[in-house]
Amino acid sequence: MENKLNLPANFEGYPEMRKKGFLNMKAQKDMGKKVVGMFCSFVPVELIHAAGLIPVGLCAFTDEPIPAAEAHLPKNLCPLIKASYGFALTDTCPYFFFSDLVVGETTCDGKKKMFELMNEIKPTYVMQLPHSRDKDALAFWKGQIISFKEKLEEFFGITITEDAIRDAIRRKNRERTVMREFLELGKLDPAPLSGYEMGTRIDAGSFSFDLTERCNVVEARTAEVKAEWEANHGESGTRPRLLVTGCPNTGVRDKVIKAVEEMGADVVAFDTCNGIREKVELVDETNPDVYEALAIKYLNINCSVMSPNQSRLDYIAKMIDEYHIDGVIEIVLQSCHTFDVEAHFVKRMVTQEKGVPYLNIETDYSQSDSGQINTRLAAFLETIEK
Amino acid sequence: MKYYTGIDIGSTASKVVVLDDEKKIVNHFVLPTGWSSKETSAEIARRLEADGMPINEEMKVIATGYGRVAVDYAAKTVTEITCHGKGGYALLGRDCSIVDIGGQDTKVITVENGMPSSFLMNDKCSAGTGKFLEIMANRLGVGLGDLFEMASSGKALAISSMCTVFAESEVISHIGNGEHREDIAAGVVDSVVNKVAGLCSRHSMKGDVLLTGGLCECEYLISCLSRKLGTKVYSDPMGRFAGALGAALIARGKK
Ligand code: SF4
């Protein structure tokens, strides 16, 4: 087994890309552009693009700001929420600093209540996300999307036309398709690139604020990887092929994904919201009602905050087949109740219906458990080894 | 003569098992793991040499346990989960679930067709581990053996906290209230058994249960655990060597 990560020579890690984005954003701000900070895949980012505003993700992935956040927030709260709030509170995230408006959503309880505190630091508008997918929920969510559009218009003193929304839908759909094609490189067997690289590129892409440019960079990499694979791929390898599911994993990518790949496995598929989850379904460009089209797409995101959430299980099952998965790792951030509870169904489906080994890792952003995690990962691979 | 040696460097004790070509155990011993696993692994090499089994081409070593990377003369390292699974299977002679109460962590391992197929480990906290029992025994001013001895004649007091630090203060307040030490000891064992049983039920364990690790000869613990799990818990005099035995078997390979 080859135990080193194979990264392209010019590869830049997530922290470097994030830093580069700062300057990029500062330049945009200096040109008079306005910025909307957001936290979650459920926010219909098309509206922000249509308004000519810059959307930026504010989810935080390091543990530095957590002690500060714990002055206001309970200790047993998900690290993503604490870190994001901590950045805001200590004013140490340039993206938060540059955001003119913050938009939150009522996804999980911790985040929803945290936004009330965040609103005391910076104007935070909260979209009320319903947690089911029936027709009442759809009607309500469509209303929320329209209200959000009106909020943007009022707050920034602009008008958002339907034409502009349609155009944004097209651009955003293209981006989803490009990212999806990149992530689907993982279907190739043997794996053509590391999951570490895939995840990093998807996450860091959000720090390049021009959608077209973002697409071009990733499209080029997809073509390059494909060509290289066609030219010299060997036999389908002995390295176990893993699917990662669960909470956003950016903050634990080194500790879990890099670690397991260095032990000799390939992470080839991501059912996560920094993976393919949000990119599977496009917004229907033919629907004459743009708001309804957006509402349908966003309500169908397979996040565990939805109840019930059978479509996530169905999708994981499908991915296990399509990506030739040998093992599933579910990453649950500490105190994330929705994913933690739903893990019961995921484990049952994966092990009983699919007969595939499953490992659940509950962790946070600290490094204190990396030894334990390494042992679990190594043991998990030992159970998969054929 | 070819030898196959498994070395399990745990957090408190290091176990060694040597097999011959016929998979017969020809040597086994345990040493306390000192502050340095490196030093311990050197000590093991000296001991093997003195027993006429020097580390050379005739000897294949596999290391496991917390300090496994410190064994620089090992051909390979394998996690304690796989080793306990294989060793436990060899001891019981059939598929089973293995409960290993170790110094730092507790794990439940399901063995199917002789191979560990799934496992669950307790979280960051030391409740439900050997460490927890050690700390509590210390508090009561007795050794680990005496703790079980005392517990067997006591009536378990409630120790409800899941966290070692808080549980310790519960024990202190029981002592302060003048409760019988036997009852406190029984409470301590009870809380460990509850925690271990909780892990077992989360793992949806199946088949016979084998207890391995340093506590596998504590009759009282075994009977409490059997009662709690509602199924007979098996043990073996070689149970604390399960990890080292598994490692030695892996060194021996199929053939
Ligand atoms: S996991 Fe769910 S709630 Fe969290 S950011 Fe993703 S979509 Fe939003």
Ligand code: SF4
């Ligand atoms: S990981 Fe879970 S708890 Fe944390 S913000 Fe997302 S849904 Fe909420």
